[in-house]
Amino acid sequence: MDFIIEAALKAIKHLYQIELTAADISLQETRKEFEGQVTMVTFPFTKFSKKSPEQTGNEIGAYLQNELEEVAGFNVIKGFLNISLTDGFWLNKLDTEILPDDFAVFKPNGKKVMVEYSSPNTNKPLHLGHIRNNLLGFSVAEILAGAGYEVIKTNLVNDRGIHICKSMLAWQKFGNGETPESSGLKGDHLVGKYYVLFDKEYKKQIDELKQLGQTEEEAKKNAPLIKEAQEMLQQWEAGDKEVINLWKTMNSWVYAGFADTYKNLGVSFDKFYYESNTYILGKDIIDEGLKKGVFFRKPDNSVWIDLTDEGLDEKLVLRSDGTSVYMTQDLGTAQLKYNDFQMDSSIYVVGNEQDYHFKVLFLILQKLGKTWAKGLFHLSYGMVDLPSGKMKSREGTVVDADDLMAEMEQTAKLQTEAMGKVEDFGTDEKQQLYHIIGMGALKYFLLKVDPKKRLLFDPNESVDFQGHTGPFIQYTHARIRSVLNKAGYNNAGKAGIQILADVERDLIVSLSQFPEIIQVAAAGFSPAIIANYLFELAKTYNKFYHEKSILQAEDEVLKQFRLQLSAASGKVIKKGMGLLGIEVPERM
RNA sequence: GGUCCCAUAGCUCAGCUGGAUAGAGCAACAGAUUUCUAAUCUGUAGGUCAUAGGUUCGAAUCCUAUUGGGAUCACCA
Numbered sequence: 001m002d003f004i005i006e007a008a009l010k011a012i013k014h015l016y017q018i019e020l021t022a023a024d025i026s027l028q029e030t031r032k033e034f035e036g037q038v039t040m041v042t043f044p045f046t047k048f049s050k051k052s053p054e055q056t057g058n059e060i061g062a063y064l065q066n067e068l069e070e071v072a073g074f075n076v077i078k079g080f081l082n083i084s085l086t087d088g089f090w091l092n093k094l095d096t097e098i099l100p101d102d103f104a105v106f107k108p109n110g111k112k113v114m115v116e117y118s119s120p121n122t123n124k125p126l127h128l129g130h131i132r133n134n135l136l137g138f139s140v141a142e143i144l145a146g147a148g149y150e151v152i153k154t155n156l157v158n159d160r161g162i163h164i165c166k167s168m169l170a171w172q173k174f175g176n177g178e179t180p181e182s183s184g185l186k187g188d189h190l191v192g193k194y195y196v197l198f199d200k201e202y203k204k205q206i207d208e209l210k211q212l213g214q215t216e217e218e219a220k221k222n223a224p225l226i227k228e229a230q231e232m233l234q235q236w237e238a239g240d241k242e243v244i245n246l247w248k249t250m251n252s253w254v255y256a257g258f259a260d261t262y263k264n265l266g267v268s269f270d271k272f273y274y275e276s277n278t279y280i281l282g283k284d285i286i287d288e289g290l291k292k293g294v295f296f297r298k299p300d301n302s303v304w305i306d307l308t309d310e311g312l313d314e315k316l317v318l319r320s321d322g323t324s325v326y327m328t329q330d331l332g333t334a335q336l337k338y339n340d341f342q343m344d345s346s347i348y349v350v351g352n353e354q355d356y357h358f359k360v361l362f363l364i365l366q367k368l369g370k371t372w373a374k375g376l377f378h379l380s381y382g383m384v385d386l387p388s389g390k391m392k393s394r395e396g397t398v399v400d401a402d403d404l405m406a407e408m409e410q411t412a413k414l415q416t417e418a419m420g421k422v423e424d425f426g427t428d429e430k431q432q433l434y435h436i437i438g439m440g441a442l443k444y445f446l447l448k449v450d451p452k453k454r455l456l457f458d459p460n461e462s463v464d465f466q467g468h469t470g471p472f473i474q475y476t477h478a479r480i481r482s483v484l485n486k487a488g489y490n491n492a493g494k495a496g497i498q499i500l501a502d503v504e505r506d507l508i509v510s511l512s513q514f515p516e517i518i519q520v521a522a523a524g525f526s527p528a529i530i531a532n533y534l535f536e537l538a539k540t541y542n543k544f545y546h547e548k549s550i551l552q553a554e555d556e557v558l559k560q561f562r563l564q565l566s567a568a569s570g571k572v573i574k575k576g577m578g579l580l581g582i583e584v585p586e587r588m
Numbered sequence: 589g590g591u592c593c594c595a596u597a598g599c600u601c602a603g604c605u606g607g608a609u610a611g612a613g614c615a616a617c618a619g620a621u622u623u624c625u626a627a628u629c630u631g632u633a634g635g636u637c638a639u640a641g642g643u644u645c646g647a648a649u650c651c652u653a654u655u656g657g658g659a660u661c662a663c664c665a
Contacts, residue, residue, distance in 0.1 A: 031608070041607055043645065053645090078608055079645095121665085161665065275665085302663065311591070312661085319663045326665050355592060356660050382594080383658080421625070437627090449601065452593065454658065456600090466627055468601080468613040475627050483624050520604070532602060535612080542628060551624045588627075 001027055001038060004064070004071075004083065008040060011063035018048045029509075035075055036082030037509055043079050053079025087500040090508045095494045097512065098568050104515045104575065106148035114152045114341060115141040117349035118267070122159045122254045123167040124192035126261050126401040127391055128457060129351070129384045132446050135581060136381055137349040138267040139447055139527040142579045147522035152341055155269040156333065159251055160276040165232040167191050168246050169225070170198035180253050186402065188257030191250050201225055264405050266439065266581050271340075273333065279324060281332025285368065286318050294367045305364055315360050330361050338372050345375035347525060352380040352452070379525050382454030399459055408438030411462050412471075416588065425587075436583045437471050443582050444470030448531040468535055470582055473573060476538040477584040480570035483550050489563045496557040503544040507565055510540045514572050518579070527580055534576045541569045 005025050012020055024044065030036040042057040049056040057076035061083065065071045070089040075082050097103060117137020120126060126134075137153070145151045171178070171194040180187045202225045209219035220226065235243040262268065286303055289295035295303050295317060303318035317327050324332075337346065348358060358378035365373035384391065384399075391398040412434040416422055422430060441463045448468070449455060465471040500508070513533070521529040550566060553559035574584050 026605090026607085028604095028607085034608085039608090043607070046645080080608055158665070163665080279665095300663095313590085315661095316663060321663080323663085325663065329665085351659095352593065353659055354665095357665095359592085380593085385658090415627075419625095419627070421627095445600095453601085454594075464600090464614065466614080469627085471627055472613090475625080479625055479628085486624065524604085528602085529604085532612090535602095539612085543630095545624080546620095546629045549624065588625085 003068070004038060004040075007064050007067050008060060010067070011060045012045060015059055015063065016045070016048050029513075030082050034077060034080075034082050035073075036084045037505070038083045038085065040081040040083065041079070042076075042081050046079075057081040087498065087505065090500060090505055090512075091495050091497070093512055094508050094564070094568070098508070099491075099564060103568075104146075104518060104572070106146065106515075106518070108150065109148035111148075111345070112150045112152070112341065112343040113144050114154055114337060114343045114346040115144070115349065116154045116156055116337075116347065117141075118155045118262075118269070119350065120155075120157060120258060121163060122157065122188075122191070122251050123163045123195045125186070125188040125257060128399040128401065128404060129391060131265065131401050131404070131442075132381060132384055132455065133349055133351070134262070134265055134267045135443050135446050136379065136451055136527065138265075138581045139530075139579065140347065140349065140379065140525050142581060143518065143521050143525075143527065143530065146575075146579050147518050149522070152271060152343065153269045154271045154273060154337070156273045156275065156278070158275050160236065160247075160279060162229055162233050163195070164247065164251075165229045165236065166198040166202075167195040168243075168250055169229050169232055170194035170201065171250065172246065174201075180256070186257045186260065187253030187255070188261070189400075189402070191254050191257075198225065198229075261401055261405075264402070264435075264439075266583075273337070275329070278333045278336065279329050281336060282324055282328035282330070283318070283332070285331045285335060286328065289317070289364075289368055292368065294364070305367070307360065307363060310363060312356075312360060312363070315364075317364070326357070327361065327364075330357075331364065334361070334365060334376070335370075338370075343372075343375070345377060346372075347377045347379050349379045349381070352382055354378070355380055377525070379451065381451035384455045384457050386457060386459070399457065404459075405439065405442070408442045408463065409434045410438070412438035412441065412465070415465055421588070433585055433588060436585050437465070437474060437588060440470035440474050440577075440582045440584075441465055442470075443580060444473070444531060447527040447580050448535075450528050451526070470577075471588075473534050473538045473577060474582075474584050475588060476541055477570055477573045477577075478586065478588040479545065480541070480566045480573070481586045483566055484563060484570065487551055487559075487563055489567060491567065495561045495564060497561045501548065503540075503547050504562075504565060507540050507544050507569065510537050511568055511572055514576065521579075530576055530579050534573060534580075537569065537572060537576075541566075541573075 004027065005022050008025050009020055009022070012018055026041050028039050028041070030039045040060070042053050042060065045056050045060070046053050049059070051059070054076050057079060061074035061076060061081050064083065065074060070085050072084045072086040074084065115137055118130065118134050120130060141151045141153045171191070174197060175194060178190065180190050183190060185193070202223055205223035205225055206216070206219040209222055210216065214222065232243055236247060286295065289305070290297065290303065295305050297303050300320040301322070302316060302320040304314050304316055306314050308314065315327065316325055317331070319325060350358065355378065362373060362376045362378070365376065386397070386399065416434065416437065422433060425433065445463045446455070517529060517533045521527065544565070548562060550559065550562040553562055577584050
């Protein structure tokens with residue numbers, strides 16, 4: 001719509017002798033209840049037009065209509081200049097922009113961006129919180145790639161530490177050599193089982209010690225199990241062969257399980273980082289910071305940074321015994337990732353409980369003079385809560401990722417069968433469809449919401465399949481495919497019609513917004529923008545579908561045009577859903 | 589106590605850098621299928637945009653304070 005802004009600038013110069021820039025003019029979509037497609041707000045111009053908003057709008061509108069052949073007419077309501085563009089303009093847009101294969105395809109913009117997400121712990125299976133993380137990360141990566149970025153998806157696996165030792169210890173003590181093969185359990189679930197078991201036994205010991213007169217705090221420290229776990233961690237760090245072997249074995253079980261879950265979720269990674277490798281990093285950055293005077297050493301030899309000027313606290317970056325803390329590792333890992341890829345920006349998809357950590361991390365890197373630090377961004381998202389409160393893996397009060405996905409598929413199956421539309425499908429075909437629909441419902445449910453908001457998930461209230469949902473959009477796509485197939489449509493040439501019905505024009509307007517929507521979503525790292533756009537588009541299509549017959553159109557030219565419009569809508573829906581990581585079926 | 593995030597219809601949420609009478613979906617009610625997939629469409633009803641001030645021609649949106657909810661401020665990760 002740049003040509004309208006340009007013309008408006010000329011109009012204002014001509015009418016009021018004032019030079020404005022494009023930024024001074026705000027265009028918006030015309031609201032449905034008014035005539036027109038584009039609206040200009042004229043209030044700001046009244047200062048120098050010295051006329052009422054209505055008069056100003058009328059003057060500019062008249063000028064535009066005179067100068068631009070694309071402008072069919074205008075009306076002014078309370079200072080809002082609503083501009084109607086000609087059907088010829090919209091049809092031309094359809095022919096030259098929307099229908100060609102390169103619609104909404106962006107050329108590489110030469111920028112490289114890293115998206116780090118998932119970050120699982122190898123002591124337990126993934127749960128609903130991880131699902132939100134994975135879907136967000138994957139979708140943001142797809143959106144950025146779609147907007148022209150080169151994207152590197154990374155996963156920093158938290159594969160060491162005391163929590164891992166807990167699972168290992170419990171397995172050693174109570175496992176009787178159980179393996180995924182012997183038990184038939186998925187590897188990550190098997191390991192998670194022992195993590196929960198550890199906690200149960202640990203609590204028993206705490207209770208026993210409390211009965212003997214210890215305080216809660218003492219009991220937690222003195223319980224034999226926790227001491228053994230700590231010992232195991234030290235052995236691990238010392239490279240004890242037996243411990244390392246056990247660690248490797250159990251981790252391999254978990255990775256096999258994760259690979260399954262990721263595949264089911266439809267997410268993937270280009271590069272894995274492992275904390276067992278990165279936890280030693282960061283010490284040289286500490287030296288660098290000390291030299292530069294960014295850090296300071298306390299008498300007990302611990303190293304700190306003073307962020308009180310920034311309204312934060314003093315923060316420890318190295319322990320007094322010289323070992324790393326979380327921050328040390330993350331400093332080192334950030335440098336490592338930059339050395340590996342030299343990306344222009346880097347997005348960390350991590351829950352909002354770590355807002356403070358990342359604020360500090362980025363600030364430190366800036367203070368250290370890392371030029372790349374300004375490209376770092378923490379994509380923070382709210383926790384997923386259950387009606388019963390927070391999810392806690394240790395206590396087993398979680399919605400397990402694998403279970404949830406299976407349930408969604410089951411629900412999709414029941415709903416689809418009840419409608420009896422796919423009786424001619426083969427068994428595999430059916431299974432695949434249930435997967436697509438079930439996952440579509442789940443993914444859309446999680447992605448349509450602003451990531452910042454915390455999410456309440458009630459497992460008893462199943463995710464909807466009607467209304468503002470993934471299946472609604474999938475259904476619209478299936479419908480389109482069905483019509484196109486019946487018509488034997490194969491990408492015919494240009495639209496041969498001249499005049500548009502309202503629903504047709506609305507649909508073209510909606511389609512034409514897609515490229516900009518991608519850019520806006522990319523700039524804001526927001527799948528929700530895509531999700532909400534697709535819903536609007538699907539609604540607009542369904543309305544068109546309902547009001548206008550396609551196969552029984554009044555004449556062949558009109559039929560071809562409506563098929564083109566349908567094909568374009570189908571393509572945008574498919575591509576848009578792809579940006580969310582959601583597949584669309586040909587039939588459902 | 590400090591800092592950060594959130595608060596819009598009964599429920600789940602849109603509302604982009606301030607713009608028109610605050611919009612959807614679900615649930616409720618009333619309708620639409622001899623015609624391309626009714627997982628659809630049309631309509632009715634539902635609001636002190638947490639509260640109070642301020643800035644502005646104009647505030648759900650920006651600023652300040654208050655209330656409610658959440659997170660965080662570990663020599664845990």
